[in-house]
Amino acid sequence: MTGFPYLRIRSLGKAYRGATALHDFDLDVEQGAFVALLGPSGCGKSTLLQILSGLLEPDRGEIHLAGADITRLPPWRRNIGLVFQNYALFPHLSIRQNVRFGLDMLGIKGKEADARVDEALEMVGLDPALARRPSELSGGQQQRVAIARAIAIRPRLLLLDEPLSNLDAVLRQKVRLELRQLHDRTGITTIMVTHDQAEALATADRVAVMEAGRLLQYEAPQGLYRNPATAFIAGFIGSPAANLLPLVARDNASWILPGGELWQPDAALAPAQNGVAAGAACLMALRPETLALGSLGPGGLPVRIGAIEFTGGDQLVHVEAGEARLTLRLPAGTHVAGPAAWLFPPIQSPLLFDANTGRRLPTPH
Amino acid sequence: MNQTSDIKPHTTAMLVGPAAALMFGVFVLPFLFLLVLSFWSQVPGSLQFDTHFTVLNYARIFGDSYYLGGLWTTLWLSGLVTVICLILAMPLARWIVLRAGPAKGLLIGLSILPLVCGALLPTLGLVNLLSPLGFINGALKSLGLIQSSLPLLGNITGVAIGLVQAFLPLMILPLITTMERLPQDYEKAAMSLGARRLVVWQRIILPLLLPGIVAGSLLVFCASLTAFVTPQVLGQGKVVTFASLAYQQAALVLDWPFASALAIVMLIFLGLAGMLGALVTRKFGKAS
Amino acid sequence: MKSRFSDAMTFAVVLAILIFILAPILVLIFSAFDGGNIFRFPPRTYSLRWFEAAFNHPEYRSSLWISTLLGVIATVIAVSLASLAAFGLVRGRPRYRFAVEVLLLAPLTLPLVVWAIALLSIYAELGMNGTLTGLILAHVTITLPFAARIMIATLNEIDPRLEAAAKSLGATPAQVLRRITLPLARPGLLSSSAIAFLVSFNDVVVTTLIAGAGWITFPVRTFSRLRTEGIDPTTIAIGAMIVAFTLLLILVGQRLFQLSRRF
Numbered sequence: 001m002t003g004f005p006y007l008r009i010r011s012l013g014k015a016y017r018g019a020t021a022l023h024d025f026d027l028d029v030e031q032g033a034f035v036a037l038l039g040p041s042g043c044g045k046s047t048l049l050q051i052l053s054g055l056l057e058p059d060r061g062e063i064h065l066a067g068a069d070i071t072r073l074p075p076w077r078r079n080i081g082l083v084f085q086n087y088a089l090f091p092h093l094s095i096r097q098n099v100r101f102g103l104d105m106l107g108i109k110g111k112e113a114d115a116r117v118d119e120a121l122e123m124v125g126l127d128p129a130l131a132r133r134p135s136e137l138s139g140g141q142q143q144r145v146a147i148a149r150a151i152a153i154r155p156r157l158l159l160l161d162e163p164l165s166n167l168d169a170v171l172r173q174k175v176r177l178e179l180r181q182l183h184d185r186t187g188i189t190t191i192m193v194t195h196d197q198a199e200a201l202a203t204a205d206r207v208a209v210m211e212a213g214r215l216l217q218y219e220a221p222q223g224l225y226r227n228p229a230t231a232f233i234a235g236f237i238g239s240p241a242a243n244l245l246p247l248v249a250r251d252n253a254s255w256i257l258p259g260g261e262l263w264q265p266d267a268a269l270a271p272a273q274n275g276v277a278a279g280a281a282c283l284m285a286l287r288p289e290t291l292a293l294g295s296l297g298p299g300g301l302p303v304r305i306g307a308i309e310f311t312g313g314d315q316l317v318h319v320e321a322g323e324a325r326l327t328l329r330l331p332a333g334t335h336v337a338g339p340a341a342w343l344f345p346p347i348q349s350p351l352l353f354d355a356n357t358g359r360r361l362p363t364p365h
Numbered sequence: 366m367n368q369t370s371d372i373k374p375h376t377t378a379m380l381v382g383p384a385a386a387l388m389f390g391v392f393v394l395p396f397l398f399l400l401v402l403s404f405w406s407q408v409p410g411s412l413q414f415d416t417h418f419t420v421l422n423y424a425r426i427f428g429d430s431y432y433l434g435g436l437w438t439t440l441w442l443s444g445l446v447t448v449i450c451l452i453l454a455m456p457l458a459r460w461i462v463l464r465a466g467p468a469k470g471l472l473i474g475l476s477i478l479p480l481v482c483g484a485l486l487p488t489l490g491l492v493n494l495l496s497p498l499g500f501i502n503g504a505l506k507s508l509g510l511i512q513s514s515l516p517l518l519g520n521i522t523g524v525a526i527g528l529v530q531a532f533l534p535l536m537i538l539p540l541i542t543t544m545e546r547l548p549q550d551y552e553k554a555a556m557s558l559g560a561r562r563l564v565v566w567q568r569i570i571l572p573l574l575l576p577g578i579v580a581g582s583l584l585v586f587c588a589s590l591t592a593f594v595t596p597q598v599l600g601q602g603k604v605v606t607f608a609s610l611a612y613q614q615a616a617l618v619l620d621w622p623f624a625s626a627l628a629i630v631m632l633i634f635l636g637l638a639g640m641l642g643a644l645v646t647r648k649f650g651k652a653s
Numbered sequence: 654m655k656s657r658f659s660d661a662m663t664f665a666v667v668l669a670i671l672i673f674i675l676a677p678i679l680v681l682i683f684s685a686f687d688g689g690n691i692f693r694f695p696p697r698t699y700s701l702r703w704f705e706a707a708f709n710h711p712e713y714r715s716s717l718w719i720s721t722l723l724g725v726i727a728t729v730i731a732v733s734l735a736s737l738a739a740f741g742l743v744r745g746r747p748r749y750r751f752a753v754e755v756l757l758l759a760p761l762t763l764p765l766v767v768w769a770i771a772l773l774s775i776y777a778e779l780g781m782n783g784t785l786t787g788l789i790l791a792h793v794t795i796t797l798p799f800a801a802r803i804m805i806a807t808l809n810e811i812d813p814r815l816e817a818a819a820k821s822l823g824a825t826p827a828q829v830l831r832r833i834t835l836p837l838a839r840p841g842l843l844s845s846s847a848i849a850f851l852v853s854f855n856d857v858v859v860t861t862l863i864a865g866a867g868w869i870t871f872p873v874r875t876f877s878r879l880r881t882e883g884i885d886p887t888t889i890a891i892g893a894m895i896v897a898f899t900l901l902l903i904l905v906g907q908r909l910f911q912l913s914r915r916f
Contacts, residue, residue: 055817075820076828082821088814092836101832105823153822372745380741381753384734384797388756391794395771396763402774453670460667472671474907479674481848482899483855485872486892489884490677493684500680533674584762591764594857598879608766615770616862625774628767635764 004067006031006189007157012061014047021047023213025061029191029206034183036204037193040236044213045193049159052191053082065156076105081150081188085162087142089134095121095145098134102153120152121145123182140171151186158183160192164199176203197237201225209233229360231353234285240316243286243326246355249276257301259322266299268347274361281355284345288329292344293317293336300342308336319343396632403625414622422626432610432627439607440634442521443589446528450536450585451578453529458540463549473541480534484594488527492598495523519601527599532588536581543577575649579642587635607631678896685893687886703890712874713891720854720870727792728800728849732842734793735800740834743808757801760794769862776863783865791863792853799852800845807841840909847906851899871895 005028012025021044029035037045050056052063054075062071070078089098099120103113118128124144134142143163150158163179164172180203183190194200200207201221208218217229228234235244247255247263252272254264267273269284276282294300303319303326310332317328317336321343328343330336352361372380403422406415426432461472479487494500497514505511517523547570555565571578593608600606607627614624686699738757742750760768772791773782781787811834819829835842857872864873875888 053817053821055820074825075817076823076825078821079823080821082818084814084818086812086814088812088818090815090819090833101819101824102822105828149818149822372741374745374747377741377745377747380737380745381747384738384801385753385756387734387790388759388794388797391772391790392760392763392768393756395768395775398775399767399771402771453673456663456666457670460663470907471904474903475671476674478678478900478903481851481855481903482678482896483852483857483872485857485876485879486681486855486896487677489879489889489892490679490681490684492884493680494677530674530677533670587762587764591766593766594876608764611770612766612862615773621770621774621777624770628764628770631764631767 004064005029006033006066007191008062008064009048009052010062010064012048012051012063013059014044014051014056015059020213022051022058025213025215027208027215027218029189031066031189032187033205034180034190034192034203036200036207037191037210038195038197038200038207038236039210040195042212043210045210046161047213048210049082049161049191049193052157053080053159054078079153079156081153081155081158083143083146083150083158083160083163085165087134087146089142089145089149091134093133095126095130095132095134095137096128098145099149099152101149106153116152117148120148123151123185124148125178139166140175143167143175147182151182151188155188158188158190160190162194163192164194164196172199179203198239201237209236226349227360228285228351231283231285231358231360234351234353238287238289240288240327240329242351243288244353245284245286245321245324245326246281247284248281249278251278257322258324261302261322263301263321264299265301265345266347269299269345269350274350274352274363276352276361282361283353283355283358285351285353286326286345287351288316288327290346291326291328293319293328293330293334293341294344295337296342297344299347300344302340303343304340305336305338399625399628402622403629405622407620407622422623423630425623426626426630431605435605435607435610436630438521438605439590442525442528442606443586446525446532446589447536447582447586449525449529450533451582454533454536454540454581458537458544461537462541462544473538476537477534479531484531484592485598487530488595488598491523491527491530492518495526495599518599519603521600521604523599524596524604524606527595528589528592531592531595532585535584535588539577539580539584540574543574543580547573572649576646579646583638583642586638590634590638591631678900681889681896682893685886685890703886704894706887706890710887713871713887716869716871716874717891719868720872723788723792723868723870724850724853726789727796727853728846730789731793731796731849732800732804732845735797735845736804736838736842739801739804739808743805744813754801754805758798761798761802765795765858766862769859772859773862783867785868788860788864788868791859792856795856795859796849796852799848803845803848804838804841807838807844811837843909844906847902851902855895855899 007027007029009025009027012022013020014022023044025044025048027035037048039045047056051058054070054073054077058071062069064070065078065080090101093101096117099117100113103109103116108116121128121130121144124147126141126144126148134145137145143166147160147163160179164175167175176199179192192200192203201224204221206218206220207224209216209224211232217224217233219227224233224237228237231244235242246258249271250256250262253267253270254262255271257263264270271278271280293303301321303321306318306320306325308318309316313332314329315332315334315336317330319326319328319341326343350363352363353359354361402414404418404420406417406419406421407413408415426436457476461469461476465472492499495517496502497516497518501517502511502514505515517526551569551573555569556562560568591608593606593612596604596606597609597612600609608631611624611627611631614620614627618624685703686701687703735757738753741747742753747753769791772787776782776784776787815833815837816829819833820826824832854870855872856870857876860870860873861876864870869877871891875892878885878888
């Protein structure tokens with residue numbers, strides 16, 4: 001689909017009390033996409049959501065939705081659905097009245113309104129005959145009502161603020177899937193704010209990683225996993241978090257580990273192959289699920305085995321390489337012989353980053 | 366989502382303006398005028414003010430034993446009332462916070478009843494209770510504890526009782542607020558570390574309650590200092606408090622500059638009490 | 654470890670203190686029913702004659718009417734101004750918030766008798782002595798702090814995200830006010846109106862000094878009669894009714910909208 005993207009955010013800037021919340025932010029979202037805004041707290045994702053919904057005015061920049069400039073439009077004219085982290089259901093109204101609220105504002109009444117309320121409640125998996133007050137429902141049910149309320153108005157854009165963070169672990173998995181399925185059924189362009197990378201990777205078409213008010217990388221989940229743009233992203237994405245091993249290039253073929261020991265890896269992982277000059281400091285991202293342990297062999301990184309955590313199907317093996325600590329994820333059945341062993345990282349597509357800037361070092365091929 | 370203000374500054378100013386302007390104009394400004402007035406004097410025999418600056422009024426207050434006596438009486442009476450209120454309010458507040466359960470709201474409502482009824486009505490009831498032919502004397506007599514009636518009206522005792530009854534709510538409310546904020550865990554933690562009840566009270570609870578105690582004490586002290594309806598009714602004109610003097614001068618003698626001076630003196634003492642309260646809180650209290 | 658005994662002791666002490674607080678009021682109410690000519694507790698005979706006398710006494714009727722009128726006017730103005738200001742302070746969160754709150758609550762901490770003297774002098778200078786306007790202004794000033802305190806507490810409890818949610822669903826600010834904010838603020842509005850009315854109705858200190866001869870309220874009339882003639886049963890009867898009314902209002906308020914929570 002060429003032409004203007006459905007949602008276009010350009011050069012958005014916002015500062016409060018001296019601190020910059022958003023810094024010259026750009027983002028394009030296609031119609032019908034499910035985008036996750038991922039980042040740690042304070043990265044500006046909630047601010048962005050508030051600006052998109054019209055509850056906050058940006059200092060600079062523009063927002064275009066379906067071709068129209070909505071930057072200065074007040075929230076009640078934007079037709080953008082908003083689901084809050086704490087649901088914000090109106091306590092003095094019943095469930096149906098809550099869901100019908102947006103329709104009342106649009107002037108839709110009577111049978112048509114009832115039908116839309118029924119439809120919205122059914123879509124979120126609630127019984128339309130539910131005639132209670134919000135305070136009588138469980139957290140999970142309240143959230144569904146909040147979503148139903150937002151989609152009843154058939155919004156052009158649906159914004160979800162940390163929808164899963166108030167749910168317990170079990171419910172989280174279930175609702176995660178349902179959110180995606182809801183999106184697929186309704187086709188509403190959806191933006192979900194979260195600090196949980198697993199959620200973002202599992203549900204979104206594209207993930208926008210943010211930090212300190214800036215967009216770091218905006219890609220499909222696989223792209224983010226395989227080609228993180230910065231060390232921060234590499235470390236952030238994936239569970240358990242990737243190891244970031246600080247290395248200094250000694251010469252073309254070997255690295256200096258923290259603590260001074262040397263490591264001569266496979267040629268594909270050597271400094272020369274990756275365009276790293278001697279003396280340069282780097283970070284190598286090593287994903288726990290891709291590492292192997294074995295006995296002495298070429299390219300192996302000498303490590304000492306520390307604690308082992310059993311997690312059911314897997315075991316997390318904590319090791320020390322010089323002064324650095326690393327974690328591996330191995331199947332529970334694997335026998336781990338200690339105290340010394342050799343760690344073998346994967347040799348395809350190494351993830352190397354400049355230790356100072358955090359930027360990904362290109363792999364010369 | 367963050368909380369950011371929903372309204373623009375000029376709308377806020379328009380919303381807040383009328384109330385603030387009213388309070389400033391009608392409440393605050395008169396105090397300033399009072400200050401000015403206290404340095405003027407009344408032209409004898411008329412309602413005009415002689416606007417030459419003079420400290421005559423203040424000299425009169427501090428030079429005449431009648432007024433000084435009134436000041437002294439008022440001060441120690443207020444102090445006494447404050448202490449009694451503190452002693453009575455503590456167990457009540459503690460009970461309401463810890464034990465009252467569902468009746469809590471009701472009890473709080475009842476405790477503030479005297480406050481809302483105004484100065485006069487409960488005082489009327491008290492007159493009856495305390496009079497020589499009243500309930501208390503009657504009950505004590507029929508129990509054989511006294512032969513002739515105890516004089517409970519027309520003296521300091523009656524006034525003190527009346528003031529305590531009137532201002533106890535002012536001590537109870539801040540204590541309840543402070544006690545509610547005090548997690549019970551502190552007590553249990555201290556006791557598990559081996560501290561006996563008394564020590565727990567002294568070292569942990571009292572310092573944490575101090576802000577409430579100071580707030581309540583200040584309120585009661587200030588209210589007692591400036592009370593005049595209760596002392597007039599229960600003292601039957603024989604107990605001279607500073608506020609009744611001020612009232613007399615303002616409403617009966619109509620010497621407003623002098624009344625203003627009396628009022629300013631009261632304010633000064635209130636200010637001193639406030640500063641003392643702040644000092645005590647800073648020195649002995651712990652921020653909660 | 655608390656023993657049953659010390660529990661019982663504490664309860665007894667607490668009960669005694671409560672009785673101490675409420676006794677004079679109960680005495681007032683009961684003795685109004687006394688048929689005799691003197692103010693006596695406990696009543697020897699029971700009768701409603703003093704209530705009848707009260708209703709038929711023209712001076713009292715007029716002062717009760719004035720108190721009510723004044724109370725209603727002052728309450729409407731005070732609650733309106735306080736609500737607007739509370740909304741501005743809570744939702745607008747201006748820098749001067751603390752200062753304005755102190756200003757609005759000032760009459761609660763500063764002595765009213767002192768202020769009344771000052772106001773009296775200023776009114777005399779402005780020629781406003783004894784006017785209804787002057788009296789109304791004074792009453793609004795003494796009731797506004799109560800209303801402000803309650804409305805600020807009430808608005809603080811209303812989650813601003815509810816208002817934000819309503820806006821995202823298409824509600825204009827006026828609609829948000831009407832459909833969300835006002836219904837949720839209603840208990841606070843009722844509480845502050847009740848308290849403001851009671852405070853205005855029962856005020857002696859300020860009104861005694863400020864009110865002119867034409868606007869004598871019930872408490873002021875009672876106070877002046879008290880000083881000149883002593884206590885007569887009609888006064889007691891009326892006083893009892895007022896106290897009972899106050900008590901009733903507090904109990905009802907507590908039941909319906911948790912009055913005590915809003916302080």
